[in-house]
Amino acid sequence: MSTTYRLSCDCGNATLTAHGEPEVSLYCHCGSCRALYGTVMLAGTAWRDDKVELPEAEHIIDYKMSDRDMRRFVCKTCGVTVYGRHKPGMPVIPHSLFRKANGGELPAELAPTLHLFYRDRVLDVADDLPKSDGGELMGM
Ligand SMILES: [Zn+2]
Numbered sequence: 001m002s003t004t005y006r007l008s009c010d011c012g013n014a015t016l017t018a019h020g021e022p023e024v025s026l027y028c029h030c031g032s033c034r035a036l037y038g039t040v041m042l043a044g045t046a047w048r049d050d051k052v053e054l055p056e057a058e059h060i061i062d063y064k065m066s067d068r069d070m071r072r073f074v075c076k077t078c079g080v081t082v083y084g085r086h087k088p089g090m091p092v093i094p095h096s097l098f099r100k101a102n103g104g105e106l107p108a109e110l111a112p113t114l115h116l117f118y119r120d121r122v123l124d125v126a127d128d129l130p131k132s133d134g135g136e137l138m139g140m
């Protein structure tokens, strides 16, 4: 069985499709993710390039951070971040897009399995998931 996720930004101009399973669904607390996404942690999924169809270039802004090699792809019309690219290079799609496409709930099969860079956190999280001080759990 293969699942297909049809995702979009808020206004619907930037659309993505993801097939099957992500490589990982996680929370990342590193300073780079916090800066790139403007949140206290990244809640997202990382996908192999051959499993996703990304938005057409005409609908998005490709923003590279000024001081590091991290990119954020944003809808030109509504400003919602539809994916990012950073270590290890795979497209990272925020959980929020899957929630939007699924009546507000994260699909159960996409539940995050770990925390990365927990030592860098600005918010404690009281759950039972494994917490990696750095990137060890992802081999980083
Ligand atoms: Zn939009």
Ligand SMILES: [Zn+2]
Binding pocket: 028, 029, 030, 031, 032, 033, 034, 042, 117
């Ligand atoms: Zn991170």
